[in-house]
Amino acid sequence: MVGVTGTTRTPGYDEFGRYVAERGPALLRMARSLTNNPADAEDLLQAALVKTFLSWERISHPKARDGYVRRAMVNTQISEWRRKRLDIYPTDDVPEQRVDDPTWRSDLADVVGRAIGRLPDRQRTTVVLRYYDDLTEVQIAERMGVTLGTVKSTLSRAVDKLRRDADLIIERTTG
Incomplete structure (x- = not known):
């Protein structure tokens, strides 16, 4: 071509x-x-x-x-x-540097994963397809065999439940 x-x-x-x-x-x-x-x-x-x-x-x-x-x-x-x-060369002088703790990412991923796991099947599937697989709402509706409105309302209810999830609230206030 x-x-x-x-x-x-x-x-x-x-x-x-x-x-x-x-x-x-x-x-x-x-x-x-x-x-x-x-x-x-x-x-x-x-x-x-x-x-x-x-x-x-x-x-x-x-x-x-x-x-x-x-x-x-x-x-x-x-x-x-x-x-x-x-490119790093050893030296006797140790510079004072703040070191971020990268474990918060895995901890947060674990908390979010458990919160998503507590959602009802349809809500969990919709959240995973939308936010993990990055499908549009139209693509999700086609894949699940439901209407676009059903996808939108299911996503809305799922996100609302996640906002009210006790573990995620604790993570937001402490993290």
């Missing part, structure tokens, strides 16, 4: 573009969980997507694509950590 600029495009180019447009926000959230700032997360995702694009034709099953991109992000980030570690 020849593009507008006259360059030849790879056969899976359009399919890859649709995949990135659809799954990009969810993949960016994962990249943010691996990095310290949004700019690094965008760079990490871009590097992983380049690796994925180069192997796009070999990824035979569409459901394996997210796993491939996520693995590429993790491997790229591990390589970056190793490269940064080599």
Whole structure:
């Protein structure tokens, strides 16, 4: 296929573009969980997507694509950590620095996971599809076989229950 600029495009180019447009926000959230700032997360995702694009034709099953991109992000980030570690030189002088406790993220994820687990099945499914899988309300309605109004009201009730969840209230006031 020849593009507008006259360059030849790879056969899976359009399919890859649709995949990135659809799954990009969810993949960016994962990249943010691996990095310290949004700019690094965008760079990490871009590097992983380049690796994925180069192997796009070999990824035979569409459901394996997210796993491939996520693995590429993790491997790229591990390589970056190793490269940064080599830039650190030991010294006898220990600088005074505030060290943030990263465990709050895993603690919060655990509290949120348990709170979502306490929701009724339909509410839990709707919350997971909307906020974890990043589907639109229309896509959720199609997938669940319900009306758009049902999805909206179910999400509203679920979010209200989560706002009133005792563990999450404690986490918000102490965290």
